[in-house]
Amino acid sequence: MNRPKITVVGSGNVGATVAHYLALKELGDIVITDIVEGVPQGKALDLQEAAPIEGYDSLITGANSYEETAGSDVVVITAGIARKPGMSRDDLTDTNVKVIRSVVKEVAKYSPNAHLVLVTNPSDVMAQVAYKESGFAPEKIIGLGGVLDAARFRTFLALELGVSFEDVTAFVLGGHGDDMVPLTRYSFVSGIPVETLLDKATLDRIVQRTRQGGAEIVNYLKTGSAYYAPGASIVQMVEAIIKDKRRIMPCSAYTRGEYGVSDIFLGVPVMLGKNGVEKIYEIELTAEEKAALHKSADGVRRVLSQL
Structure with missing residues (x-):
């Protein structure tokens, strides 16, 4: 059977999940x-041994080289070091850049037509590194960030309101870091604006918790970072590509002037399908929201300038 082939680089908690x-x-x-x-x-x-119980027929293999990954349709890159308490995502940059350069060189050799999903932190910066190292079209490189951050935002909104998690929709733009931009104006519960359901102080508290969502988990775990929600977010992105679902979701994508930002990967609303990032949507932002997005973009550029 000619099934899509998906490679996961890194067999730690995120990769295995x-x-x-x-x-x-x-x-x-x-x-x-x-x-x-x-x-x-x-x-x-x-x-693989769980397949008879769970009822899936995917073939799952493990490898220590890239020959076995040849011809992959999608490659998810999770390799690298994880955060520890007190560390920001940016603190991982120097070590993880070396890892990503090495991985992408091999992936480009064996799977030149693959889509790359960058998970390794800081993911916006790593997407940029992968773009430069691979020579791939930028539309085929997507960084994790917005889907995960929006999931956390949706979770905290649902918990506050006591409603179903699946009825909450939300957008988080910007870099996958402390300067991310959760947009309360574009967040809804079954079409009802959350700004009509919660007061500003409560929304501000939830926005701040969203920005610190990863760090909150790192502080609990002590020796690692989140993997269940990141894993689910990554697979939603992969599914959109494999099934050509043309999902609209916030992902780290290469910008060409959208929102006044160019030539970096940044979390923006995209259409994700078989061609990767098929479109970037420019939604209307207030002056305050745009300033916050530009601040987030400046944070990504600052890390890139240090490479």
């Missing part, structure tokens, strides 16, 4: 690759 969700959704055959001998093979076999 992504592979699990991919298998449950039967989005394709899966290769987990990692430099640590035995770990990707063991996790792949464990997931």
